[in-house]
Amino acid sequence: MKILSNFIYNLKQGLNGLVKNKTMSLISVISVSSALIILGIIITIVLNINQFIEVTKDQVNEVKVSVVDNLDESQSKEVKEILEKIEGVKTVTYKSKEDSFNSMKEDWGDDGYLLEGIKNPLDDTYTVTLKDSDNIDTVAKEIETVVNVKEVKYHQDIIKNFLNLSNTVKKFGGILIIALLLICLIIISNTIKSRVYSKKEEIEIIKYVGASNGFVVSPFIVEGFIIGLLGSVLSVAVCTSMYGYMVEKISGALSNMMGNMVVPLNSISISLILILFATGIAIGVLGSIVSVRKHLKV
Structure with missing residues (x-):
């Protein structure tokens, strides 16, 4: 029962923080979703290049x-x-x-x-x-x-070119994603920090009366979790819609000749959803922890 009441308390506090910082929360959600959309695009490009190589490898x-x-x-x-x-x-x-x-x-x-x-x-x-x-x-x-x-x-030159393209996409995409996620981390941290500053005295009081670090941090982690979750949901919706549309157009253009060189949506969607949700939630929670940890020492 205590676990349930703590969960409800943390959830209410997290939602309350989002509402009180509507503008910053919205910016954070959009930033996370933008970074994840780019991540999703890079993933689909790499998977389709790998699919092409797999289909054509017997012809090399x-x-x-x-x-x-x-x-x-x-x-x-x-x-x-x-x-x-x-x-x-x-x-x-x-x-x-x-x-x-x-x-x-x-x-x-x-x-x-x-x-x-x-x-x-x-x-x-x-x-x-x-x-x-x-x-x-x-x-x-x-x-x-x-x-x-x-x-x-x-076809040796074609395969080599696609392998080089795949490696370039992975390298450039990896650098881009790291940069974007760091920016998201900073934005989320600043969003949570504004909440922490507004509750600084309250945090100090409950710490003096014996509240645990977990009790203090949990509402902010919930807030970051929700930001990451909302960003993930938005990015998954955009990526799956865009990719489904592209697959439909490409498959229609290629007819039955080369359709197997494009990864179907149902084959890519599970991996895409898991990666985007895991990344979005992780960056949201991490941003919360980074922003609040220095205020635990009183």
């Missing part, structure tokens, strides 16, 4: 080799034998341009009818799988010298 050690048109069976066989003999090659798989065109229609799903009646623009290809993707540049250059090879394509 593959080289697509297009051959010239109208090769006869003996010429095609000769190209394959040469490719198989190149050092570092694991397997070589042939795919005709007709099969590639039919696969494209399937990938387009309901939009596949748009390809009907169009002259097949694709080439007969060989998919060369390597034993080690680190040697892809060397192998690709050697493939380019093979007779009847028209074009060589591979």
Whole structure:
């Protein structure tokens, strides 16, 4: 019963503090939510980059080799034998341009009818799988010298660029988030400090009569907790709405071709909610503790 009455007392005091400092409390909530929204954006960018890398990683050690048109069976066989003999090659798989065109229609799903009646623009290809993707540049250059090879394509540069982008986002985003959270911490601390100053004499009196540090600090922690909670709720609402809208637009534009490269909202929402709520509440509580601790010594 005592625990419940203490909880109700601290909750009332915390809410009372928010009401009495409406302007500063609102600024604190907006500051926390702004920082968390940026954190949420960075998280979604990194997760989607990682998703792209995960989806395409099996293609990193593959080289697509297009051959010239109208090769006869003996010429095609000769190209394959040469490719198989190149050092570092694991397997070589042939795919005709007709099969590639039919696969494209399937990938387009309901939009596949748009390809009907169009002259097949694709080439007969060989998919060369390597034993080690680190040697892809060397192998690709050697493939380019093979007779009847028209074009060589591979994705190593794309993957490297996305890895560099992911690392840049993490580093820059980490610095930005730390700076923003520190600003939020200062704002929340100042918000709570104004309440502490207004109750300075009361705090000193209850400390002299034997009140514990926990009893003095609890209402201010509740106040910071509520600020962090409100900021978290607002940021989660904004981030999930924005991301859901973006996923819908991107998935619609990509149709069935590359839709699996975008992380679905339901897969990202739980992690996003947990991170944003934990960060927001932690910064609110920490700001309260920082602002009130020096007033506990009387």
